[in-house]
Structure formats: C-alpha cells, structure tokens
Amino acid sequence: MTDNAAPPSDLTFWSFVDYAVRKAEQELPSVNTDAMRMVLTLNRATSMVIYDLESSVHRPRGLTWPGFRVIFALWLAGPMEAKTTAEISGMSRAALSALLNTLERDGLIVRERAAHDRRALQLSLTEAGYGAILGSFRAHNRRESAWAQALEPDERRELVRLLNKLMAGSTDAKAKFRS
Amino acid sequence: MTDNAAPPSDLTFWSFVDYAVRKAEQELPSVNTDAMRMVLTLNRATSMVIYDLESSVHRPRGLTWPGFRVIFALWLAGPMEAKTTAEISGMSRAALSALLNTLERDGLIVRERAAHDRRALQLSLTEAGYGAILGSFRAHNRRESAWAQALEPDERRELVRLLNKLMAGSTDAKAKFRS
C-alpha cells in the first residue's frame, strides 16, 4: 500500500470506477488501465441496467431474470430442445434443469421427451407462458426504451458495433465459454 | 405466433441477438428494436466477458466473482464500513453479509465492530486477503487486456464514453437501484 489519500467519502457503485482505476495505478504501476476501465465500466453499466429491469419489470410480475430469459428464448425460437434453450439463453444445462422446475411448477412451460432421441427434452411454452412473455416483454421493452433514450440513435448503433467487435475478438482471446 | 420460419439450427448465445430482434418485430410490430438490440447486446457481451474472467481466472484460484469484487473494493478503498463496501461493490447489505461469512472463513477479511457506531461493521483485508487480491488482480488484468485488444484505443475510449452517457441518463429514466 503505497499511498494513503483517503478514499472520497461519497464513493458510489458508479464513481468507484474512476477511483479504482487511479488507485490501482498507484498500487500497481504495471496495470493496463485502459482495459481495466473498459471492463469495469462495461460490467457496472450492465449491472445497473439489468438490476433495473429485473427489479422494476420482472420481479413484480413473479418472474426472475433467468426465468424471463428462458421463456423469452422459447417464445422466439421455440419449441426446442433443452440443450438449445440452455445455449441461447446463456446458462448451463444443469442450471436450466433447476430453473425448469420452477417454470414448470408455475405452469409456464412443458417438458416432454423428444421423439427422435429419448435422452433429449423438448420444451414449449404453455398458454400461460405465452401470455406471461407477451406481457412481460412489452413492459421490458418500454423500460429498455427509456434507457436507450439516453443515447442518440447513431450512438446506440455505435455502441452495438463496438460490443460486436469486442465479441468478435473473443475467439482470438481464447475466451472460456459455458459448456 | 405470426410466422413460422424455422429458427436457424445453429443458433448460439451470440447469434440469437440478431434472430431475436427480427423475430420480435414480426411477432410484435410495435417493439422498439433499437432499444431491444442495445440491451440484448450489452447484456450478452458483458455475460461473456464476466463468465470468462470468473471461470478462467477466479474460480481456479478459489474465488467467486462476487468474492473477488468485495476484496477488490477493500483493496482499493478499504478498510471501510460494510455499508460502503456493499454500495461500491454493487450488492445489498444482506448479500454482503452472507458473502462475508465465506470470505471470513477463508481468512481473507476481518469483521470488526466500528468504534464510533456500534451497529456498524468495519471490514479489512487480512494479509492473506491482500495476497489473494494482488495475485488475482494481476491475472484478472492480463485477461482484461486480452479482451481489450479486440478494440482500437480510441474505440475503447468511445465505448467507455457511451456507457458513461448511458448511465448518466439513468436518473432521468428513474432507474431502480439496489438499496
């Protein structure tokens, strides 16, 4: 611990990014501050958006964020096998399996054995599930729109372009993905 | 369900973004696709980065992602009260309380009653905690650097600027934050 400038007393989740980058550079001069700032900012911005969506849109309607992701995927790409659902909704098959217990209990989805491969599971939305995703997604999209208004249209496009480029580089970086 | 163009069979976590935006517009013509694409992209890009960091850097070292966030905050801004730690590491006080049990058991942090307010908790890193964050953060930052290389320096700055602007708009959007 090199220095002891007291941390500002008004540090917040968001303002911590700047503070952390400066302080880390003091502690560890070899740090790559550009990369640090980028990842820290990306992570925190996303946390705030998702937390807002989950707590203001989905929880009040009885859905968790992962539950929403699954019925959202089934709405747009379903019916489909559990393996595919796990892949496109971004969770492991084990996590999906646990989550499906809740969604099935709540009557939103149906599990059926696949005809062509008796190991596999075919997932589909029930009528209630269809109703739930329709209502939830509308509210979700209204909330997204409020967030999106902070940027100009071309800024939104640029943000998307940069994130796409970042992901395109992930194979180069040999990133680890969910199995 | 308007149309039944079969979902591409090679849908992945990442390519689902494009598919979902197109399909949602068919299902629900009133959808704000710009906002939808932005939030979906933001969320998925971040998931991939964080999953990679957690699974390739932190878990192998015996840390979870939330555990890392907490000792990272204590490293740079600590010692400090639990309430502040929760705020700047982005979790509720209840979640932090549970998490501290693990970190304390593993000998990385110390809980002490604050002198000036006997309700409050003063948190600090142990020697082991300091060693853990130093080693973990170095590896973490190397991994961040690999990701960051996918963008040009000015693109990284632009990404950060856009995310900052997005967050600046969050108060307008009356976003809900952690209490």
Next chain:
DNA sequence: CCCGATTGATCAAAGGTTTGATGATTCTGA
C-alpha cells in the same frame, strides 16, 4: 431527557448458479 423513527447488520426462505458425478441413451468404429 426520552420515546418514536431511522439505520446497520443479520436471519430466513425461496431461488438460481457452479462443478463434478450419475444414469440412461445413442453413436461409432472395428
């Protein structure tokens, strides 16, 4: 001064995630 309101941490119950193991089914190559 003191009682009611607020604040800080923790608890409890329900839920989702991880890794690694298990059991069932299907595939593959000799």
Next chain:
DNA sequence: TCAGAATCATCAAACCTTTGATCAATCGGG
C-alpha cells in the same frame, strides 16, 4: 454386432442473491 465413447438430463453440495422480518444501536424532535 457390439463394446467403448460421447451426449443428454439430472442430482448433490456449496454458494450467492432476493425480499422481507428482526434486533440492536443511534438520532431527533418535543
């Protein structure tokens, strides 16, 4: 054909998170 390998879902244990309740300590207005 058939035995070993791969694949699919699920389970188990440990962990983190959420909401809402509880308890102790502190603050503030009358």
